[in-house]
Amino acid sequence: MTPALAASILAALAAARAEIKRLGKCPDITSCYEDPTPRMQYESAVHDAICSRLASITPPLGATITDATAHFTTGRIPTIAATFRLSADYLSITIKATDTTEAVCAAWDRLIMERITTKEEGHRALLAHLNSLLTTPKATP
Amino acid sequence: MTPTLAAAISAASITLAERLAAIGTAPPAAAAKARTAYHRAVDGAKAGLLPIPGTYAYAEPQPGQPRAVIYLSDARAGKPTRATITITLAPNARTNILAEVPCPSTPDEVLSIWHAAIDKTSAMLTAAHTHNLAALDALRVTT
Numbered sequence: 001m002t003p004a005l006a007a008s009i010l011a012a013l014a015a016a017r018a019e020i021k022r023l024g025k026c027p028d029i030t031s032c033y034e035d036p037t038p039r040m041q042y043e044s045a046v047h048d049a050i051c052s053r054l055a056s057i058t059p060p061l062g063a064t065i066t067d068a069t070a071h072f073t074t075g076r077i078p079t080i081a082a083t084f085r086l087s088a089d090y091l092s093i094t095i096k097a098t099d100t101t102e103a104v105c106a107a108w109d110r111l112i113m114e115r116i117t118t119k120e121e122g123h124r125a126l127l128a129h130l131n132s133l134l135t136t137p138k139a140t141p
Numbered sequence: 142m143t144p145t146l147a148a149a150i151s152a153a154s155i156t157l158a159e160r161l162a163a164i165g166t167a168p169p170a171a172a173a174k175a176r177t178a179y180h181r182a183v184d185g186a187k188a189g190l191l192p193i194p195g196t197y198a199y200a201e202p203q204p205g206q207p208r209a210v211i212y213l214s215d216a217r218a219g220k221p222t223r224a225t226i227t228i229t230l231a232p233n234a235r236t237n238i239l240a241e242v243p244c245p246s247t248p249d250e251v252l253s254i255w256h257a258a259i260d261k262t263s264a265m266l267t268a269a270h271t272h273n274l275a276a277l278d279a280l281r282v283t284t
Contacts, residue, residue, distance in 0.1 A: 001280070001282055002282065003282060089273070089276070089277055089280075091277075091280070105282040108280075108281075108282060109281050109282050112277055112278070112280055112281050113281075115277060116274055116277055116278065119270065119273065119274060119277075120274075123266065123267070123270045126232070126233065126236065126266060127263055127266070127267070129232050129233075130232060130236075130238075130259050130262060130263050130266075131259075131263075133142065133230070133232070133238070133255075133259055134142075134255075134256055134259055135142055135143065135144060135147070135252055135255075135256075
């Protein structure tokens, strides 16, 4: 995740958010007798707004947009987010429209560091297990 | 691997080597009947040796339990059949230790082969791990 990519994702989300604000607040569905069409149309328009903006982003090699989500609450502007996956390590990060570039980059680095730590621990455990399979285990450092 | 298991594998390898030596060398392919009889005798040499005590008997291995399989070479005419006892152990779903013990082998030789197999597996895993970490580290914003 580069700062430029984070900034472009945030810009796309901000543009989507601006369009969603123009669409207005999420319509209500109070009962099953009510016509669900306005709500369905609203949700569809919100998703279109996010997806069309994110589609304009060209992620770097190995990166993919895996999900674009919107959380709908009646009477409110929906909160939106985009999930990105980078590299073949299945690392993914969800970016909210309200995030900052610095926060996204910091969260991304934190995610990688956590993954590195997990892998280090797993590898050490595996080597220790392999060592235990020897007749005379080597002294572990 | 325990010294007991190494001794059991060694004993099987020595017995098998002795049986194969007693059977002799492979007849020429043209002597079809003799060749068939030879193959039958060679296959029979494995009888009673598997499972080696301390190893798993069935095709579906149990986690953490070694499995011993005997492999016989297809001998050319005038040559004896060679045998190998392959020990496999899967400490987890992604790791497989493979040790090939020639017949005959002493218990010390079995242990030495086993240790070399573990060292090789450790080295391969460490190389892959280092590569993975480097790839992950390269994805950071601040390296």
